[in-house]
Amino acid sequence: MGALRQQFIEDNQGHRIAVLLPIDDYNKMLERLEEMDDVKAYDAAKASGDEVIPFDQAIKEIEAKRNDL
Template sequence: MRTQFVTDDQGEKVVVILSIKEYSKLMEDLEELEDIKLYNAAKKGESEFIDADQAFREIEQKRGQK
């Protein structure tokens, strides 16, 4: 990864410049990590299994409340 920096008057790095390709890759990786984090959190929680028909009814009911 080739990065460029913009510095302030004191020489502190304040901005990173990346190519669009590198930025896109970082964003894809971040989304994947967020999905993994949510998956791991869901596995730790209590699981309540419901019938698919009931799940669809609840989804449609919540949609109607918006």
Template sequence: MNVHAEYIVDEHLNKKSVIIPYSEWMEIVEEMEELDDIRAYDQAKQEAGDEVLDFDQAVAEIKAGKIE
């Protein structure tokens, strides 16, 4: 992923904020959501022990509040 960032700096040229195109932000959000799903799956898999959960089932259980 290519990010075209622009920085807002203070009077000492310390970076304070970043501006990126909205489309790039949406890509980042999608990637973060996917990473959250992967982490949730890994946690569900670990908590299940010997019981095997398929990814979609694990995500559904997490969304239903069955797994934190």
């Protein structure tokens, strides 16, 4: 992403209370945060020791449970 172009909003005492970012920088930050969340979820799933099943099978089981309701 490189250097962020940012501006700060300050209160009357000069304390920074908000940040202004170009929308492209903001969107890139959101994308990276989402990627980090995905990595954390993957790591947690791997560490859980739960049984691994194929995605298609999981969908079929979820749909079957939904149909039973």
